[in-house]
Amino acid sequence: KAGVTQTPRYLIKTRGQQVTLSCSPISGHRSVSWYQQTPGQGLQFLFEYFSETQRNKGNFPGRFSGRQFSNSRSEMNVSTLELGDSALYLCASSLSGEITEAFFGQGTRLTVV
Amino acid sequence: AQSVTQLDSQVPVFEEAPVELRCNYSSSVSVYLFWYVQYPNQGLQLLLKYLSGSTLVKGINGFEAEFNKSQTSFHLRKPSVHISDTAEYFCAVSRMDSSYKLIFGSGTRLLVRP
Numbered sequence: 001k002a003g004v005t006q007t008p009r010y011l012i013k014t015r016g017q018q019v020t021l022s023c024s025p026i027s028g029h030r031s032v033s034w035y036q037q038t039p040g041q042g043l044q045f046l047f048e049y050f051s052e053t054q055r056n057k058g059n060f061p062g063r064f065s066g067r068q069f070s071n072s073r074s075e076m077n078v079s080t081l082e083l084g085d086s087a088l089y090l091c092a093s094s095l096s097g098e099i100t101e102a103f104f105g106q107g108t109r110l111t112v113v
Numbered sequence: 114a115q116s117v118t119q120l121d122s123q124v125p126v127f128e129e130a131p132v133e134l135r136c137n138y139s140s141s142v143s144v145y146l147f148w149y150v151q152y153p154n155q156g157l158q159l160l161l162k163y164l165s166g167s168t169l170v171k172g173i174n175g176f177e178a179e180f181n182k183s184q185t186s187f188h189l190r191k192p193s194v195h196i197s198d199t200a201e202y203f204c205a206v207s208r209m210d211s212s213y214k215l216i217f218g219s220g221t222r223l224l225v226r227p
Contacts, residue, residue, distance in 0.1 A: 004156075033214065043203065043217040056213050090156055099207045099215055100145055100164060104157040 002027065004093050004105035012111045018079040021108045025072050025093030032074035033102065034066060037088040046089075049074050050097050078110075086112045115140040115206050119218035127226050128196055134189040134221045136204030144206040146187040147215065148178055151201045160202075163187065174198070199225045 005024040013019050025032050034046040045058040049068035068074045072093075078085055088109050094102040120135045138144065145164050149157040161172025168180040178189045187204060201222050205215040 006156075031213075035215075042219050043205075043215070045214040045216075048213050058214070092157075097213050099212050100162060103159075104149075106156040107154075109154065 004091060004103050006089075006091055006105040006108050008108060009106065010109045010111075012113060013081050014113055015081055015083060017081050018077060019081060019110060021076045021089055021110070023074045023076070023091035023093070023105060025074070025091075026103060029093040029095055030072050031094045031097035031102075032068060032072065033092045033094075033097075033099070034074070034076050035090045035092070036060075037090060037107070038084075038086070043090075046076070048097060055097065081112045083112050086110060115142075115144060115208065115216045117204050117206055117216055117218035119202075119204055119221045121221050122219070123222045123224060125224045125226060126194055129193050131192050132190065132194050132198075132223065134202050134204075134223065136187045136189065136218060138185050138187065138204075138206050140185075140206060140208070143209040145209060145212060146178075146180060147205040147207070148172065148176070148187070148189050149203045149205060150174075151203065151220075153200075157203065160189070194223070194225050196225050196227060198223060 007022045031050045033048040037043045048056040052068045063079045066076045088107045090107045092102040092104045116139045118137045126132045147162045148160040161170045163170050163180045171177045201220045204218040
């Protein structure tokens with residue numbers, strides 16, 4: 001059974017650009033959550049999608065957005081990139097959104113220069 | 114609100130020695146408790162979780178943790194560590210009444226020396 005797949009694994013972008021990250025959940029899972037990991041702020045919850053709807057959102061500016069498709073794959077978009085957006089972005093998938101049953105992907109390392 | 118404190122940012126230990134990584138939490142509501150491990154440039158792997166029942170939880174790779182409600186602690190232990198246990202370890206909580214997200218501690222780097 002394939003795990004959670006995040007693409008790309010590594011990304012370098014310039015300040016002011018925008019970026020889109022992708023997360024393919026485990027087959028059958030309908031919920032995808034996103035987390036940001038930085039040395040300064042640690043691991044923080046961004047948002048959670050279930051059946052193409054954003055159900056929960058963390059405390060991040062509007063530059064951070066996401067969506068989920070009918071096949072449960074999710075994308076996360078960051079517009080007008082800042083140096084502070086450099087981070088490891090992790091997604092987790094679960095059947096129904098219960099974090100007790102979630103599995104994490106390998107992450108996407110975003111570097112903003 | 115919930116918060117998680119991992120008291121040690123780094124724990125050096127010799128191979129085959131026992132280790133304890135400390136975790137304390139604060140919450141006004143009941144929570145689930147988790148320990149995750151992260152190897153360099155990798156995602157998070159669940160070591161173990163406490164949902165209910167026995168306060169001693171056994172996980173993968175020989176790790177175990179004990180939930181202590183009175184001390185609001187969930188310390189992780191391993192009786193004999195290996196070089197391959199060198200990694201970052203994160204303690205996390207999730208509200209029982211709204212378990213859609215994890216709140217993480219700042220992490221403890223376990224460094225196992227030969």
